Amino acid sequence: MARTSYLFTSESVSEGHPDKICDRISDTVLDAYLEVYPETRLGCETFATTNRVVIGGEVRGPDSVTTEHLVELTRAAIKDIGYEQDGFHWERAQIDVLLHAQSVDIAQGVDAAGNKDEGAGDQGIMFGFACTETPELMPAPLHYAHLILRRLSEARHARQGDAAKLGPDAKSQVTVRYENGRPVGAASIVLSTQHLDESLSSGDVRAIVEPYIRGALPDGWISDATEWHVNPTGKFVIGGPDGDAGLTGRKIIVDTYGGAAPHGGGAFSGKDPTKVDRSAAYAARYLAKNVVAAGLADRATIQLAYAIGVSKPLSIYADLHGTGQVDEAALERVLGEIMDLSPRGIRQHLQLNKPIYARTAAYGHFGREPDADGGFSWEKTDIADALKSALA
The missing domain is CATH 3.30.300.10 (GMP Synthetase; Chain A, domain 3)
Structure with a gap:
């Protein structure tokens, strides 16, 4: 149970x-x-x-x-x-x-040639997830951890009051209390942020950031029982790559669902959309979000699997976590019918061959508003009605 x-x-x-x-x-x-x-x-x-x-x-x-x-x-x-x-x-x-x-060895597997359609850029498994915990259909702990940092970033860039004393490097962590399966409050909040003024204490930093944190969380989520840990190690002046080396692709759980759902292991950034590590993970999120938006489940996990050079997915798997209103095997069949899940089909359906990726690099690839120029197209819920009709 x-x-x-x-x-x-x-x-x-x-x-x-x-x-x-x-x-x-x-x-x-x-x-x-x-x-x-x-x-x-x-x-x-x-x-x-x-x-x-x-x-x-x-x-x-x-x-x-x-x-x-x-x-x-x-x-x-x-x-x-x-x-x-x-x-x-x-x-x-x-x-x-x-x-x-x-x-050229990779190219020959990916490129279309003769009767061969474009193949996947690599083998692998990709997961998509959605749930009803937030309006964005994202897990609440990650959504609010992202939102805290976005609010602080906006204030820092706008040089709003004492937020101008903060530096670019920061991490957040939110522990959410669930009751009867629903998120109801923040048990603890952790924030470490770089600051430019060396004289600031942890208490000074908390005084700067606390209003933004409270503004990011739902009303009533912070109580006297909420634990706070703001710059718990003390001074944080040396930040960024001068304090710790950085590499592409090391924050794959931050980029996706915060540990609330499985991850196939592949990073996203720096990969063109023929690489299913990226495009199929976007497609899986798109499918999962539309399943939940259609009211077919409160939680949905979709897995896709590919082989390098092969155009069609090896498998489509759906798990509705006991919240589904439809048969999962039937859903798997319909998902493959409603959307062409070949690498080319994904790229065309979601219009991924555009310069829309730098904006995805921070604060998550999912749970964002679709942009007018095609950015975050995988966050649309435009096939929800088709899913309902096909499974009626």
């Missing part, structure tokens, strides 16, 4: 976290190529440490995207995040671009 009363915790990290800087740069590189050549193939990794950024990987794209242009875009991204500290400065950091041509 499933537990109905328990504590569950998720974390988030800000756009200035070392790993998130690397995700941002990798996706900025991807956007630069997609903007001029939508059929770009790219697998890009970024490493950052004290005043050093290294961008590597493989690409098949136009020569018009030069090394100099990518260096310029990287500096602009670092500046936008807010790094002008001695150990990591947008203008002074050394930036190396070490991209090389895509492997």
Whole structure:
């Protein structure tokens, strides 16, 4: 029998976290190529440490995207995040671009040829999840961990009052209390944030951030019993890659569901949409969200599986966690009929061959509002009615 009363915790990290800087740069590189050549193939990794950024990987794209242009875009991204500290400065950091041509062995498996459709860029399993805990159909602990940091980031960039004293690097963690299967309050709140004023104590930092935290959480969620841990180690002045090296793809649980759902293991950032690590994870979220939006379940997990070079998914699996209004086997069949889940079908349905990825690099790839230019298209609920009709 499933537990109905328990504590569950998720974390988030800000756009200035070392790993998130690397995700941002990798996706900025991807956007630069997609903007001029939508059929770009790219697998890009970024490493950052004290005043050093290294961008590597493989690409098949136009020569018009030069090394100099990518260096310029990287500096602009670092500046936008807010790094002008001695150990990591947008203008002074050394930036190396070490991209090389895509492997012909990989290309022959992915490209369409003759009667062969475009294949998956790699093997793997991908999961999508949705639930009714928030209006965005996301798990509450992760949603509010993200929201706290987004509110603080907005205040820092706008230089609102004492929030201007905060730095770009931050982490949050929210422990949510569940009763009868529903989130009802915050048992504990953890926030560590870089600050530019060395004289600030943990208490001073809490005084700055507490109004934003309270504003991010639902009314009544914070009580006298809520535990607070704000900058629990004390001073946090040295942040970003000067304090801890960063790598693309190290925050996959932050990027997805905060541990509330399975993860296939593949990271997203720096990968073009032929790579099912990214595109099929987006498709799985899209399907799960539409299932819940259609009222077919309160919770839905969808798994997709692929083999490199093969166009169709090897399997489609649905788990409605005992909350479903429909047969799961029937749902699996209908999902594959309503949406073409080949790599090409996913890219076309969700219109993924656009420069829409740098914005996904922080505060989660899911639970966001779809953008007018096609960003976060996988958050639409435009097939909910079709699902209901097909399963009626």
